[in-house]
Amino acid sequence: MTHAKVISAVSVSGGETVYLTSCDAWTGDVTMAELLGAEDFDWRLAFAQRLREVTGARLVDAVEGEFGFARLAAA
Template sequence: MARAFTPKVITANALIEGDVIYLTADDQWSRDLSQAELITDEAHAQLRLLDAESQVAEVVGVYLADAKPGENGPEPTHFREDFRRTGPSNYAHGKQEAEANV
């Protein structure tokens, strides 16, 4: 028996900056997971992934990540993705720096 499809988001790293980014429903890249398109259909996920992988001038390391609906948009279901969205862990800069100064 086939397993049920788990909702996904498409994530990658920005080619120049290296930031974690997410594909939105309007084909833009966002650094905010809550703006990502939550994909609930496996065939649609594969098509969106192929399109994202073709954007080699903008992104690297494109893949599908498990996610779930949240109050403010998609939320990660795995600690790896939760960790990735907070930014680098070796010192405070980028997303971690911005949150510390809020």
């Protein structure tokens, strides 16, 4: 079974961890992150890696939490 994922990166301006939203913005709140299925991993990650406001964009395991919001999967 493939886990859902979110895209995580580090903000160049502040150094904090941020997550990509479905409207292509970055947020520090993982619950606002776009929850991705396997069919979207490659193209969304490629998009995120081209953005200059962040560095180190990567896929992170996540699950759908309460009310459909993303949350990080337990390690």
